[in-house]
Amino acid sequence: MTTEPAVDRSAITRATLAISCAATLLVLINFTAPMVTVRIIGAELDSGASGQTWILSSISVGLAAFLLVAGSLADGFGRKRVFVTGGVLLGLASAMCAMAPTALVFVLARVVQGGASAALLAAGLGLLGHVFPPGPERARATGLWGAMVGGGITIGPVFSALLNKVADWTLAYWIIAALSLLLAGWAALSLEESRSERARKLDLAGVMTLGGGLSFLVAALTEGRGGWTRPHVLVCLAAALVLLVAFARVERKAADPMLDLGLLKRPAFLAATTGALVTGAAVVGFMTYVPIAVQQVLGLSPLASAVLFGVWAGVSFLVAPQARRLTGRIEARNQIAGGLALCGLGQLALIGIGVQSAWWQLVPGLVLAGAGSGIANASLAGLAVQSVPPNQVAMGSGANNTARYLGSSVGIALVAAVLTMAPGGGGPAGEFASGMTWAAVVSAALSILGAVVVASLRTPARSAKRAAAGSA
Structure with a gap:
């Protein structure tokens, strides 16, 4: 009689947490790397x-288009398998960025990076949901995962600015390529495979309609800054509308839908998805332009602008793990709403920054917005997992991150449009400063409105009683 070797569950749990957090950190470093070097890359x-x-928004195309696809594949075919594939693909795409001879090749490589990042994020959070049962330990794990979002955003711009100073901008992408392949190898050796208990079929029609629809939508939003009535922008908008309507129809009839539309009836799922969308559109979209603004308006170097930007992201990184202390005291949706409201107050504090301003005048607003982002990121990660059934955790994380990165594309396009339409005066620096003031007003309004909407998405008392009785 043979016995199976004992499995060290604690070792698997620790490895899953470490690998998932490392992947999120790497994805966000890569996501933010061009923020301070975009003008250098564009010129070269x-x-x-x-x-x-x-160059700024192309990675969001891949993320928005493939996060739900990756979540569905992870739940149905193996979260470890999808995670490892994402790591390998991110390594190859990063090498393509480093070798890109033209802007078009670089942008296409960033789209592929987005798809690979989608696999790492959706499968990684799904793996966490599998090994950590609901409770304080899961809250701690998702809090750390959320902190990696702030950590990656902090490190990414400084990382690329430093490497550009000692070599050139391509070195950052070679290093990301190497780290991605190392991460894939670590995951292949250390992770435990998990999937939904019921075998799922690939929702090919859902993949094609959602992926195509979101790609056309992000393309329209990006190109729209040059004029919303241009023929190719209108064609992209029309194609996005047709494909997204088709996606909704397809998912209603699919035996194994990529997105279970029944989840939209859950207030907690709606709160997590709405919060993620607003975080991307109102917070990430605006903050993406802060390093560019301080270079152009205040005359800071790429490295100095990255360090100043790190105030926002660094505070977010420090606050996110502490948000677990709010678990059991404040509902997750109220944590998200409070975080968004803090972000709005921070953005309002950035109004009026101009060519005569000092860099330290930005610090209070960046600290407030960073604290809000940290609370929101931690609670969004937790609610994304808690708001769906256990066999759909990767779907939940995919939907949440899809909303976040689709929102960031909307936000980047929105800020670009505001910068174009804002009243000028005072030369290029003065015009940019005026545009950023208007962008801060618009973004703050969206953050505060989002906070109100999320706070209002509460589970009806009767449904809550039924859920409590069922769990008992």
Whole structure:
């Protein structure tokens, strides 16, 4: 009689947490790397203003288009398998960025990076949901996962600015390529496979309609800054509308839908998804332009602008793990609403920054917005997992992150449009400063409105009683 070797569950749990957090950190470092070097990359690859917008937002195309796809694949075919594939693909795409001879090749490589990042994020959070049961330990794990979002955003711009100073911008992408392949190898050796208990079929129609619809939508939002009535922008908007309507119809009939539309009836799922969308559109979209603004308006170097930007992201990184202390005292949706409200107050504090301002005048607003982002990131990660059934945790994380990165594309396009339409005066620096003031007003309004909406999405008392009775 043979016995199976004992499995060290604690070792698997620790490895899953470490690998998932490392992946999120790496994804966000890569996501934010071009923020302070976009003008350098654009000049070397001969891209215009529109090309620079694509350099900033192209990774969001892949993220928004493939997060739900990755979540569905992870739940149905194996979260470890999808995670490892994402790590390998991110390594290859990062090498393609480093070798890109033109802006078009760089942008296409960033789209592929987005798809690979989607696999790492959706499968990684799904793996956490599998090994950590609901309770304080899961709250701690998702809090650390949320902290990695702030950590990656803190490190990414400084990382790329430093490497550009000692070598050139391509070195950052070679290092990301190497780290991605190392992460894939670590995951392959250490992670335990998990999937939904019921075998799922690939929702090919859902993949094609959602992926195509979101890709056309992000393309329209990015190109729209040059004029919303241009023929190709209108074609992209029309194609996005047709494909997204088709996606909704397909999912209603699919035996194994990529997105279970029944989840939309859950207030907690709606709160998590709405919070993520507003975080991307109102917070990430605006903050993406802060390093560019302080370079152009205050005359800071790329490295100095990255360090100043790190005030916002660094505070977010420090606050997110502490948000677990609110668990059991404040509902997750109220934590998200409070975080968004703090972000709005921080953005309002940035109004009026101009060419005569000192860099330290930005610090109070960045600290407030950073604290709000940390609370929101931690509670969004937890609610994304808690608001769906256990066999759909990767779907829940995919939907949540899809909303976040689709929102960031909307936010980047919105800020670009505000910068274009804002009243000028005082030369290029003065015009940019005026545009950022208007962008701060618009973004703050969206953050506060989002906080109100999320706070209002409460579970009806009767439904809550039924859920409590069922769990008992």
